[in-house]
Amino acid sequence: KAGVTQTPRYLIKTRGQQVTLSCSPISGHRSVSWYQQTPGQGLQFLFEYFSETQRNKGNFPGRFSGRQFSNSRSEMNVSTLELGDSALYLCASSSMEGVTYEQYFGPGTRLTVT
């Protein structure tokens, strides 16, 4: 079974721009969660989607948004990029709704904002 895939793997953007990251979950998994990882703040939960609906959202500004498609693939969008948005963005999938179950993570997208 193919694992969780994330594209692109690396991205360099300029302040003020917007960016879209993509995540394809393991086949059959309907839950996709997004996390931000930075050296300063560590791992932080962004949001979770299950069956195309946002089920939970972390404490991030509205510039961070996401969506999930009918095939469970998910995208995350960050608008008006700030330097502090530079991070590793990780996507995880699960067969069950919620993050209280085993999650399978992708390799991440390394976003650098200059």
Added chain:
Amino acid sequence: AQKVTQAQTEISVVEKEDVTLDCVYETRDTTYYLFWYKQPPSGELVFLIRRNSFDEQNEISGRYSWNFQKSTSSFNFTITASQVVDSAVYFCALSGRDSNYQLIWGAGTKLIIKP
């Protein structure tokens, strides 16, 4: 609010030594879930174990073992006979109603196994 503390920032041991990674948590919930994940240099987090608050049985999986003690709010992870491939950052995480069922992560412990 829920909190996870991994006080050991970095641990370095020689191969074949046993090593224990500490995890202390805080929660007001009676029902909660604890996790350990491994993050090798490739960056991809790998699930190791999930434990709910009603199951205090210790678990062993090969060279890995976990000690869950509610009395001390700890969920420690031991690697027996460590190997170089165990080198990674290990994260402890907690989820429950108190965190609106979001995963609260510890800061991670970087484990270096020297040959």
